[in-house]
Amino acid sequence: MTEYISVKNPATGELIEEVKTNTNEEVEQAILRSHESFKAWSSVNAHERSRLLQSWSRLIQENKEEIAKVMTLESGKPIKESLGEVDYATSYIDWYAEEAKRLYGRTIPANTETKRIIITRQAVGPVAAITPWNFPAAMMTRKAAPALAAGCTFVVKPAAETPLTTIKLIELAHKAGIPENVVQCVNGSGKTIGDIFTSSPYIRKITFTGSTPVGKSLITKSANTVQHVSMELGGHAPVIVAADADIDFAVTQTIASKFRNAGQTCICANRVLVHESVVDEFSQKLASAVSRLKVGNGLHEDIDVGPVINKNGFNKVVSQLEDAVNKGAEVLAGNEFDANQEKGYFFIHPTVLKDVKEDMNIMQEETFGPVIPITTFTELDEAIKIANSTPFGLASYFFTNDYRTGVYLNENLDFGIVGWNDGAPSAAHAPFGGMKESGIGREGGSEGIEPYLETKYLSIGNL
Numbered sequence: 001m002t003e004y005i006s007v008k009n010p011a012t013g014e015l016i017e018e019v020k021t022n023t024n025e026e027v028e029q030a031i032l033r034s035h036e037s038f039k040a041w042s043s044v045n046a047h048e049r050s051r052l053l054q055s056w057s058r059l060i061q062e063n064k065e066e067i068a069k070v071m072t073l074e075s076g077k078p079i080k081e082s083l084g085e086v087d088y089a090t091s092y093i094d095w096y097a098e099e100a101k102r103l104y105g106r107t108i109p110a111n112t113e114t115k116r117i118i119i120t121r122q123a124v125g126p127v128a129a130i131t132p133w134n135f136p137a138a139m140m141t142r143k144a145a146p147a148l149a150a151g152c153t154f155v156v157k158p159a160a161e162t163p164l165t166t167i168k169l170i171e172l173a174h175k176a177g178i179p180e181n182v183v184q185c186v187n188g189s190g191k192t193i194g195d196i197f198t199s200s201p202y203i204r205k206i207t208f209t210g211s212t213p214v215g216k217s218l219i220t221k222s223a224n225t226v227q228h229v230s231m232e233l234g235g236h237a238p239v240i241v242a243a244d245a246d247i248d249f250a251v252t253q254t255i256a257s258k259f260r261n262a263g264q265t266c267i268c269a270n271r272v273l274v275h276e277s278v279v280d281e282f283s284q285k286l287a288s289a290v291s292r293l294k295v296g297n298g299l300h301e302d303i304d305v306g307p308v309i310n311k312n313g314f315n316k317v318v319s320q321l322e323d324a325v326n327k328g329a330e331v332l333a334g335n336e337f338d339a340n341q342e343k344g345y346f347f348i349h350p351t352v353l354k355d356v357k358e359d360m361n362i363m364q365e366e367t368f369g370p371v372i373p374i375t376t377f378t379e380l381d382e383a384i385k386i387a388n389s390t391p392f393g394l395a396s397y398f399f400t401n402d403y404r405t406g407v408y409l410n411e412n413l414d415f416g417i418v419g420w421n422d423g424a425p426s427a428a429h430a431p432f433g434g435m436k437e438s439g440i441g442r443e444g445g446s447e448g449i450e451p452y453l454e455t456k457y458l459s460i461g462n463l
């Protein structure tokens with residue numbers, strides 16, 4: 001019997017579309033097609049692969065408004081953010097269309113006149129990707145673009161909450177001339193399809209963005225087939241506001257970081273550590289600005305913060321809030337909800353908490369919702385200790401105009417991404433990724449194509 005995924009609008013709970021799920025056999029056939037088309041695609045010259053990627057990017061831009069609308073409908077993010085995400089998504093395609101032409105090898109001087117040593121790079125093989133709902137366009141293109149540029153074939157399973165954006169982007173890839181078997185989309189249960197991907201001898205690399213527990217299980221399962229793995233997992237980003245920081249700037253940047261996609265971004269500011277001498281000024285300015293943010297259906301252009309994705313996401317945030325307030329945190333803004341379980345929408349008003357302590361759950365777990373917990377520090381080393389006391393190591397931020405403080409913080413924070421007076425560090429031309437349990441590998445920049453390449457060493461003898 002054919003099964004369907006019901007894609008619903010998280011701002012209203014209304015059904016948008018039913019998407020057919022693929023049977024296990026269909027997923028296996030997609031993998032087989034990926035395998036069978038690999039040789040031809042990896043042999044296409046790099047300039048032609050680059051040209052096809054450029055056409056894909058152009059077509060996405062030509063359909064920008066429509067894609068952004070679909071993204072807002074299925075993810076709930078404000079339309080201005082969806083439009084921004086389309087640009088962000090194509091920036092990865094544009095970047096890797098150029099990198100395709102720069103997959104250089106090298107020669108190594110041999111230790112005898114009779115030998116030559118030549119190093120070349122070649123595509124790793126068919127790639128399987130699993131992507132999350134919070135950035136349905138960009139998380140896919142920042143995997144697909146380097147994979148296709150390197151000469152890999154690509155099959156993606158998008159999140160069940162947001163398959164429509166991905167389906168549209170894959171259609172446009174085909175329209176741009178990238179062969180149908182080279183870039184494919186399959187839909188269905190993450191666990192079932194993940195198991196098929198990781199056990200397939202044809203898939204040579206699995207690339208995942210999502211939660212740390214799922215990432216760990218994919219790493220374990222792919223060990224059996226010794227697939228290459230790239231993992232972009234959870235975060236728990238600290239923001240350190242030093243005594244000398246420009247407070248107004250720190251407030252604006254913290255808001256930009258925290259409320260992107262209603263706080264459902266892996267690099268969102270998640271814990272704000274403010275020097276005790278400036279905490280009152282910072283908290284008051286932050287709470288006042290946060291209270292002015294407009295919450296609602298992301299299709300309306302003036303909305304700053306949309307709903308959280310679903311009931312589970314909502315319950316996690318509410319339970320962190322209850323725990324913090326019960327343990328003595330003071331609410332400076334928000335802590336209000338507009339939720340309807342029956343209809344299926346869940347809005348959380350942007351919230352600021354002060355007097356947060358380390359034993360509160362909100363300081364220990366990723367929130368994935370629009371809440372800013374503020375705590376204080378006296379010495380810089382104390383802030384560093386709190387910031388690093390987490391298994392996560394994705395993004396961190398600090399605000400200071402003192403270069404000694406800045407260099408010291410950068411060198412001591414155990415995070416893959418550091419924003420110094422910068423709450424929005426993401427860019428296609430820079431390596432994005434985490435340390436510790438936040439992941440393996442980097443996406444973006446010249447680093448982002450490396451995971452899709454093998455190194456081949458050729459030794460020519462008897463010369």
Ligand SMILES: NC(=O)c1ccc[n+]([C@@H]2O[C@H](COP(=O)([O-])OP(=O)(O)OC[C@H]3O[C@@H](n4cnc5c(N)ncnc54)[C@H](O)[C@@H]3O)[C@@H](O)[C@H]2O)c1
Pocket residue numbers: 130131132133134135139157158159160189190191192193194195209210211212214215217218231232233234235265266267366368394434438439
């Ligand atoms: N580091 C990054 O770049 C980055 C980016 C976005 C999101 N994230 C993280 O993702 C999490 C939120 O996203 P989410 O709720 O969609 O995560 P999730 O792990 O539940 O889901 C992500 C994807 O994995 C699939 N999936 C679920 N269970 C699976 C299983 N057992 N095997 C294989 N696939 C499975 C889902 O269908 C979805 O496509 C947060 O922790 C966030 O920090 C990280």
Ligand SMILES: O=CCCC(=O)O
Pocket residue numbers: 134135138264265266267426432
């Ligand atoms: O949520 C994770 C991705 C966010 C980003 O790329 O800036």
